[in-house]
Amino acid sequence: xxxxxxxxxxxxxxxxxxxxxxxxxxxxxxxxxxxxxxxxxxxxxxxxxxxxxxxxxxxxxxxxxxxxxxxxxxxxxxxxxxxxxxxxxxxxxxxxxxxxxxxxxxxxxxxxxxxxxxxxxxxxxxxxxxxxxxxxxxxxxxxxxxxxxxxxxxxxxxxxxxxxxxxxxxxxxxxxxxxxxxxxxxxxxxxxxxxxxxxxxxxxxxxxxxxxxxxxxxxxxxxxxxxxxxxxxxxxxxxxxxxxxxxxxxxxxxxxxxxxxxxxxxxxxxxxxxxxxxxxxxxxxxxxxxxxxxxxxxxxxxxxxxxxxxxxxxxxxxxxxxxxxxxxxxxxxxxxxxxxxxxxxxxxxxxxxxxxxxxxxxxxxxxxxxxxxxxxxxxxxxxxxxxxxxxxxxxxxxxxxxxxxxxxxxxxxxxxxxxxxxxxxxxxxxxxxxxxxxxxxxxxxxxxxxxxxxxxxxxxxxxxxxxxxxxxxxxxxxxxxxxxxxxxxxxxxxxxxxxxxx
Amino acid sequence: xxxxxxxxxxxxxxxxxxxxxxxxxxxxxxxxxxxxxxxxxxxxxxxxxxxxxxxxxxxxxxxxxxxxxxxxxxxxxxxxxxxxxxxxxxxxxxxxxxxxxxxxxxxxxxxxxxxxxxxxxxxxxxxxxxxxxxxxxxxxxxxxxxxxxxxxxxxxxxxxxxxxxxxxxxxxxxxxxxxxxxxxxxxxxxxxxxxxxxxxxxxxxxxxxxxxxxxxxxxxxxxxxxxxxxxxxxxxxxxxxxxxxxx
Numbered sequence: 001x002x003x004x005x006x007x008x009x010x011x012x013x014x015x016x017x018x019x020x021x022x023x024x025x026x027x028x029x030x031x032x033x034x035x036x037x038x039x040x041x042x043x044x045x046x047x048x049x050x051x052x053x054x055x056x057x058x059x060x061x062x063x064x065x066x067x068x069x070x071x072x073x074x075x076x077x078x079x080x081x082x083x084x085x086x087x088x089x090x091x092x093x094x095x096x097x098x099x100x101x102x103x104x105x106x107x108x109x110x111x112x113x114x115x116x117x118x119x120x121x122x123x124x125x126x127x128x129x130x131x132x133x134x135x136x137x138x139x140x141x142x143x144x145x146x147x148x149x150x151x152x153x154x155x156x157x158x159x160x161x162x163x164x165x166x167x168x169x170x171x172x173x174x175x176x177x178x179x180x181x182x183x184x185x186x187x188x189x190x191x192x193x194x195x196x197x198x199x200x201x202x203x204x205x206x207x208x209x210x211x212x213x214x215x216x217x218x219x220x221x222x223x224x225x226x227x228x229x230x231x232x233x234x235x236x237x238x239x240x241x242x243x244x245x246x247x248x249x250x251x252x253x254x255x256x257x258x259x260x261x262x263x264x265x266x267x268x269x270x271x272x273x274x275x276x277x278x279x280x281x282x283x284x285x286x287x288x289x290x291x292x293x294x295x296x297x298x299x300x301x302x303x304x305x306x307x308x309x310x311x312x313x314x315x316x317x318x319x320x321x322x323x324x325x326x327x328x329x330x331x332x333x334x335x336x337x338x339x340x341x342x343x344x345x346x347x348x349x350x351x352x353x354x355x356x357x358x359x360x361x362x363x364x365x366x367x368x369x370x371x372x373x374x375x376x377x378x379x380x381x382x383x384x385x386x387x388x389x390x391x392x393x394x395x396x397x398x399x400x401x402x403x404x405x406x407x408x409x410x411x412x413x414x415x416x417x418x419x420x421x422x423x424x425x426x427x428x429x430x431x432x433x434x435x436x437x438x439x440x441x442x443x444x445x446x447x448x449x450x451x452x453x454x455x456x457x458x459x460x461x462x463x464x465x466x467x468x469x470x471x472x473x474x475x476x477x478x479x480x481x482x483x484x485x486x487x488x489x490x491x492x493x494x495x496x497x498x499x500x501x502x
Numbered sequence: 503x504x505x506x507x508x509x510x511x512x513x514x515x516x517x518x519x520x521x522x523x524x525x526x527x528x529x530x531x532x533x534x535x536x537x538x539x540x541x542x543x544x545x546x547x548x549x550x551x552x553x554x555x556x557x558x559x560x561x562x563x564x565x566x567x568x569x570x571x572x573x574x575x576x577x578x579x580x581x582x583x584x585x586x587x588x589x590x591x592x593x594x595x596x597x598x599x600x601x602x603x604x605x606x607x608x609x610x611x612x613x614x615x616x617x618x619x620x621x622x623x624x625x626x627x628x629x630x631x632x633x634x635x636x637x638x639x640x641x642x643x644x645x646x647x648x649x650x651x652x653x654x655x656x657x658x659x660x661x662x663x664x665x666x667x668x669x670x671x672x673x674x675x676x677x678x679x680x681x682x683x684x685x686x687x688x689x690x691x692x693x694x695x696x697x698x699x700x701x702x703x704x705x706x707x708x709x710x711x712x713x714x715x716x717x718x719x720x721x722x723x724x725x726x727x728x729x730x731x732x733x734x735x736x737x738x739x740x741x742x743x744x745x746x747x748x749x
Contacts, residue, residue, distance in 0.1 A: 010694045017582065018681060024589055025674055027734075062575040064696030069551045069572045116734050120593035127586060134579065146579045153583055157590030168594075191537070197545040216537040 008051065009060045009073050009137060011044035012083055016090075016130035024123035031098050034122050038094045041129065042087040049080055052486065059139070067200040074139040077486045081341050082136040082263050085348045088472065089255050090129050092465040096356050097121060097248035099461025103363050107456065117161050117246060124161070125252065128154040135260050139201045141189050144264060148185065152178035152228070155257045158249045159241050167244035174241040177227055181261070184224030191217035205272050214276055221268060228261035231322055232292030235315045239299075242311040247359020250307065254314045255352035259344050262321055266340065270328060282326045289322025290424040297431030301438065306358045306368035309435060310351070313394060316428060317347050320405065323421055327412050339408035341483055342476065346401025349473035350393040356466035357387040361443075364456060370439055375446035379455030382463035384443040389470035391436030396429045401476030560702025562634040569638065570706050574695050578680050581713055584720045585677055597728035599662045606656065614656045621649035629714045633703065639676070639710040643717025650722025661726075666733035669719065676716030680709055 019037030023030040051058070057076040064070070101121070104114040131150035138144050156178060160171035193199060195214055196207045208214065230238040238258075242250050269277055296316025303309040320343050328336045360383040361376055362368045377384035393400040396407075406425055413422040552564050552572065559567035569577050625645035632638030653661060683705050684695045691698060697705045 007688060007692070007694065010688075014681070014685075014694075021585075021674055021677055021681070024585075025670055062694055063571065063573075064691065064693045065555070065572050068548055069555065071573055071575045112734060116593070119734055120589060123589055124586070124593070127582065127589075131579075131582075143573075143576055143579075146576050146583070149583050150579055150586065153586045153590065157586065157593055160590070161593055163594070187534075191541070193547065194541045194545060197547045199548075213537050213541050216534070 005051065006058055006060055008044055008047050009058070009075055010062070012041050012048070012087070012133040013073075013130055013137065015040050015044065016126045016133065018130075020123045020125075020127035020130060023126055027119065030119070030122040031094075034094050034126055035098075037126055038087070038090045038129065041133070042091055045080070045083045045087040048075055049084065049486070051075070052077070052080055068198045068203055071138070071140045071143050072200060072202075073137045075137065077483070078263070078266075078337075078341060079136045080486065081345065081483055082259065083133055085259065085345045086129060086132050086136070086256055089251075089348050089352050089469065092469045093125070093248055093251050093255075093352060093356075095461050096251070096359075096465040097125070099459045099463075099465075100246070100248055100359060100363070103456075103458050103462055113163060117163070121158070121161060121246070121248070124154050124158045125248075128158065128252065128257070132256060132260050136263060141192060141199045141201060141204065143199075145182065145186050145189055148182050148228070148261065148264070151257060151260050152182060155253060159245045159253060161249060162244065162246050164244065166240070170237070170240035170244045173237050177237045181224040181227035184227070185221045186224075188217040188219075188221035188224065191220070201267070201272050208273050208276055210276050214273075218268065218273060218276065222265060225261045225265040225268075226288075229258050229265065229318060230315060231288050231318060232295050232315060233288070235292065235296070235318075238315055239308055239311040242314065242355075243305065243307040247355055247362065250311070250359070251352035251355040254311065254355055255348040258314070258318060259348060262318070262344070266321075269325070270337075279326075282328070285322045286324075286326035286421060289319040289325065290421070292316060292319030292322065293424055293428035294319075294431070297428055297435065300435040301431065304370055306361065306370055306373065306439060307355070309370065309439065310354050310358055313354075313432070313435060314347075314351055316432070317343075317351070317394065319428070320409070320425070323424060324409060327409060327416065327418065327421060336409065336412050338480075338484060339405040339412075342401050342408070342480075343405035345483075346393050346405060346473045346476050349469045349476070350390040350400075350402065353386050353390040353466045353470035353473065354394075356469070357383040357390070357463075360458075360462045360466065361387075363462070364458070370442065373439070373442045375450070376443045378446055380463060382460075382467050384440075386463070386466035386470040387443060388436075388440045389467070389474050391432075391440055393470070393473040393476075395433045395436055399477035400474045402473070404477045404480055558699055558702075560697065560699070560704075560706055561632075563632060563636065563638075565636065566632045566638050566706070566710075570709060571697065571702065574684075578677075578684065578695070581676050581680060581716065584717060585673060588673055588720050588723050591724060591727065592729035592733070595728040596733075597726040597730060600657060604657060610656055614652055614658075617652060618649050621645055621652070625649070625714060625718065629710050630707075632710055633707065639713035640717060642710075642714040644721065646714060646718025647721025647725075650718060651725045654722065654725055662731065664730055666730045669723070669730060672719040673716055673723065676709075676713035679712035683709055 015037050019033050022033050026033070052075055057074060060073040060075075061067075062071045062073060101114060101118040105118065128151060131147055131154060135144065135147035135151060138147055152175070156171050156175035159174055160168050189199075191213060192204065195211075195217070196204055198204060198207065227234050242254050245253060293316050296312050296314070296319060300309050300312035300316060303312060321340055324336050324340045324343075328340075357380075358368060360380055361373065364379055365373065365376060393402040396402040396405075406429065410422045410425055413419060413425070552568055555572070556562070556564060556567055559571040561567050561571070625642040627642075628637040628645060629639060629642035630637075632642070683697075687696050687698070687705075688694045
């Protein structure tokens with residue numbers, strides 16, 4: 001081989017980006033290109049996992065220029081788990097999108113609209129996947145800004161793809177909010193560069209000394225990233241943008257895109273600047289997270305439309321990621337960070353599955369008013385099951401990944417006598433049970449005396465990817481040792497998982 | 503005057519929400535200004551490293567060396583951001599050209615005829631100049647984009663029938679050339695985007711030329727505001743506001 005094995009790290013970035021370019025250049029065969037790229041992406045991510053387990057975390061110097069001048073990429077436990085999340089969900093979404101678009105093109109409501117959606121979905125989706133991978137792997141504070149921009153622009157374009165006025169308005173608002181977040185982050189980067197004169201995360205970790213200017217820079221970056229992550233009360237843009245997009249796009253936005261900015265925030269707070277963060281800031285994050293859990297759940301319960309319900313449930317589930325912030329500094333910090341990773345992985349799979357199922361229901365029934373969904377399982381048995389299984393994960397019942405995450409958070413909140421966080425987590429699960437059962441009870445009960453629903457023929461790609469993702473999220477609890485092993489292997493990245501502890 | 507709203511009953515009334523917002527933004531600006539003033543002045547930054555490695559970058563201009571060599575990966579992704587913007591615009595609508603023939607002023611046509619070749623020349627020169635002075639792909643591309651805007655404003659009839667495929671190739675030229683060079687470097691040097699030292703200057707010029715073309719076409723396409731006619735026409739019912747070619 002001409003290049004050494006460390007160059008595998010650029011494959012998850014280059015493969016999807018290149019596929020995106022070709023999907024734009026060619027008008028035919030775009031699905032084939034995307035399938036090949038997303039499967040190749042999954043394979044390279046698996047290779048990177050094997051490399052991490054055998055050799056430990058690595059650095060890769062792009063362009064051969066060492067820090068402080070050049071840009072480095074790195075693999076470590078959290079980065080690779082996020083890559084795995086994007087790769088697995090990505091393959092499922094790619095197949096589902098094929099089923100979704102072929103259904104819509106077969107039953108056209110308006111000539112040409114669905115062809116247009118399909119034509120531009122593939123390049124945007126492939127480039128979004130590549131940009132997310134670049135975001136997860138980057139180790140340079142300015143390069144991270146560029147990847148954030150790539151993610152925002154492609155995500156906003158995807159959100160507007162449906163072409164309906166409601167979705168265009170929501171997508172435009174999403175774009176503006178996202179840009180505001182990026183600019184706020186960029187201002188923070190400028191401040192940090194002025195203070196420390198370097199951009200590399202590792203050098204910044206060593207140089208970070210505190211002070212009001214660094215605090216201001218971190219505050220700016222945090223607010224920007226919270227806007228993009230849609231943490232309560234900055235979530236106002238998320239439900240309309242996610243609910244009005246096409247179903248595969250909703251799955252991408254809710255499952256993957258919000259995790260990108262969250263991951264960056266998590267890196268900055270606990271990996272790069274752990275010594276600078278004060279406890280009140282952590283408690284504030286926890287408080288906002290608790291607000292998100294309760295407010296998002298209550299809103300989800302009140303919704304009349306299925307996709308809005310699922311979107312509000314995203315607002316609520318994102319809260320759990322932030323409730324972990326105040327718990328991370330305590331004795332049991334490692335458990336908390338495993339919980340966050342689990343939460344992100346399980347939520348990506350479950351939420352993508354839920355949006356896919358909701359999209360299949362929308363296509364078959366023609367609407368998504370929850371009270372008129374009785375007996376949908378007669379024509380969409382697999383998608384209904386996928387919805388229910390994903391719901392199990394949101395409620396946090398064993399053996400799902402959501403259960404593992406909540407269990408870890410709960411034990412660490414009780415062990416440190418901070419039972420109020422545990423109370424919020426349990427209340428959130430209860431509320432999740434209400435909004436999940438509200439829908440599931442209708443899907444599965446065929447009302448007596450009514451004729452069965454008429455069904456359109458559809459390909460198995462419309463239903464099975466959702467079920468497979470839902471099952472992955474359900475069985476994630478059994479795979480608990482693997483992320484732990486990965487995080488253990490990544491010894492040098494352990495500072496991240498032990499919070500501020502030695 | 504957004505803050506002071508005047509009406510007949512109470513002559514001057516302040517909108518409390520706007521005032522609050524104004525106050526909040528003012529505080530934010532003051533706080534940021536105070537922080538900015540308190541920043542340490544003597545931090546060197548990376549200028550010294552750039553100067554010391556300048557010789558090995560293949561170009562004399564430090565800006566070009568940073569943009570395309572030391573941090574070429576950033577620029578590579580930035581070029582993709584521009585491309586994504588065009589894909590986003592194309593995905594929404596067809597380019598809106600006015601339907602009827604309009605009488606054009608001979609002055610306008612004369613200006614277009616005179617300026618367009620000149621702007622192409624200036625753009626090309628700016629790209630070339632990027633290797634030793636201020637200039638480069640973005641500046642040259644911006645001038646090329648300006649030439650495109652000039653043509654679009656003049657509403658020349660042939661612009662409407664520009665086919666999609668050549669346009670797509672022009673849009674993708676920069677990213678694809680960048681990609682190919684990066685992969686060639688990976689195979690030759692073992693590192694992504696690590697140009698061989700002796701031919702780095704030539705590689706940078708190739709990348710800059712292709713990127714300038716793509717950036718110029720990108721900016722002009724953004725101004726045109728949609729995809730070309732032969733690229734998936736969407737026929738809608740006339741009542742539908744999104745249909746076909748309204749706006």
